[in-house]
Amino acid sequence: MIYLLPKSLPATIILCFSIVVVLTSCGKKLTVVTYEKKRGTSRSNTTHTRKKEEYFDFDEKKTPSRSSANTSTTTVVKTTGSTLKLIQTAQSYIGTPYRYGGTSRSGIDCSGLLCNSFESIGVKIPRSSNEQAEFGQKVSIREIAPGDMVFFSERKGGSKVTHAGLVTVVKGSDNITFIHSSTSRGVVEDNLLSEYYQGIFVKAVRPY
Known part of the structure; x- marks a missing residue:
């Protein structure tokens, strides 16, 4: 499908519109990073998620940390x-x-x-x-x-x-x-x- 946009629209709106078109035409879940240009600077909006899992035995405790000098x-x-x-x-x-x-x-x-x-x-x-x-x-x-x-x-x-x-x-x-x-x-x-x-x-x- 082809979309025609007025030439007078700002470049930022055209870029955002292009991303929407890509998303609606794809059946897979994507992670999208958007970029917005203003007065010669750029900004990246990203979201980072990290899953952390720890396992402990009931009779095990962490040993108190020691200085790197002792380790060496x-x-x-x-x-x-x-x-x-x-x-x-x-x-x-x-x-x-x-x-x-x-x-x-x-x-x-x-x-x-x-x-x-x-x-x-x-x-x-x-x-x-x-x-x-x-x-x-x-x-x-x-x-x-x-x-x-x-x-x-x-x-x-x-x-x-x-x-x-x-x-x-x-x-x-x-x-x-x-x-x-x-x-x-x-x-x-x-x-x-x-x-x-x-x-x-x-x-x-x-x-x-």
Whole structure:
């Protein structure tokens, strides 16, 4: 279809009319950006929409942000020999579901994961988490190294040990990764210095 317009109409009206013609002749949904010229300047009217999705687990909290200066000086504690084998054995269980009293790859609990991992390097530790917490030398968070055991209470500020994990990675002072069998997520790795785990942390022990 051809539309005839009077020559006397301003250029702005003609341009807008042209856009309307294009839209009415197309069956698809388009995003249109209009331009209007006035005294040698141009202006663009656009609308931006961004969808943001975030997923959180009930027992995971964000770790407080650290300065870029700390990041640039991060020191990673390396693992070798029996400690490396210990950690690799524990990590081979990642994805295994939690099972109270379990000691196999079909289902395992937190203390069972530690028992199996230490058994791979010839170290026998107690079966329950509260007994494991007394097996070895207590170390501070600053002294924590890969291969150390970490213990937690069931509530914030508690002192009774009900959960255990194994330190796998130490990256400076802002990231200490440990592996454990979570009742809700099975065998996973988490940051010991996250707000949640710092709240229920009881102690760290070096068993050998």
